Amino acid sequence: MAKLTYAQAIRKVIQEEMRRDETVFVMGEDVEKLGGVFGTTRDLYKEFGTDRIRNTPISESAIVGAALGAACAGMRPVAELMYWDFAFVAADQIFNQMAKTRYVFGGNAKIPMVLRSQQGTGRGNAATHSQSLESIFMHIPGLKVACPSTPAEAAGLLRTAIRDDNPVCFFEHKALYITKGEVPDDPEFTIPFGKADVKREGTDVTIVANLLYVSRALEAADELAKDGISAEVIDPRTLVPFDYDTIADSVKKTGRLVVVHEAHQNNGWGAQVVSQVGQMVFPYLDAAPVHIGAKACPLPFNPGLEAAVIPSVKEIVDACKAACYR
Secondary structure, three states, X not given: OEEEEHHHHHHHHHHHHHHHOOOEEEEEOOOOOOOOHHHOOOOHHHHXXXXXXXXXXXOHHHHHHHHHHHXXXXXXXXXXXXXXXXXXXXXXXXXXXXXXXXXXXXXXXXXXXXXXXXXXXXXXXXXXXXXOOHHHHHOOOOOXXXXXXXXXXXXXXXXXXXXXXXXXXXXXXXXXXXXXXXXXXXXXXOOOOOOOEEEEOOOOEEEXXXXXXXXXXXXXXXXXXXXXXXXXXXXXXXXXXOOHHHHHHHHXXXXXXXXXXXXXXXXXXXXXXXXXXXXXXXXXXXXXXXXXXXXXXXOOOOHHHHHHHOOOHHHHHHHHHHHHOO
16 A cells, blocks of 8 residues: 555556556646646656657647547547536537447447546635536436545546546546545556445435545534434445445435535536435435535635535534434
């Protein structure tokens, strides 16, 4: 095991996969000498050269389109966007080309590409650089969606994504890059898609969260424990494919479900979980499932206002208590 930051874990996997497979390469804005988002490609050009660590123009559509073409031709591109907010500039390439090419060719075309970027609040980046957008990509058939919440998950899920023959959207949270954790020092370490992780076992209420909100759900569980409420915390890790069975099994035990994410509440992925799991476990429910997300407001620049828009630990605690004390 090695103690790495989230950013270091991502860099390590990219480096190891490029050593293992010469078809893997990185492309994006400032990925060469400036090292990409939070240093996740820092100095890799010194080992692999600028053919495999390729700077691109400031054109998200060109980045995604060129990566898609390379994937169709047998390469395994890891394409980096500066922020997920900018993915909408490449919406046609992502939603109509990247997601559908394998289907259009009847499964005969492999699309082994990863599109990765940062998102989320915590740095005062304001309305067009702070959104949590994974719910939108979950809606599009043909895209896999991964959301690692720890350095180990960043490593294991990214390696799985790079080796997958389908397009993967890899969502990283900017507030997690400096967090540290144990990462298996194994160049074959992978985490399967579609398998949730129970971060904390409990008996009274099930909390489901992703990315930064896994740690906040665990904080809420600590607070609830002070009042004698045992919360089970589950991280789905991938939204597509999604492990509904693990969550359903938990809710059968606890009788209560609270889903929380930083994405906006309206049509957020939590609504899908509440709907699907609610149907699966309806006879076991002791309270109506609860879905918590960001308020319907663009993300503010001001830290106090930003905090007021996104869910707080107190909101998670209050929702769990309301479910338990009905």
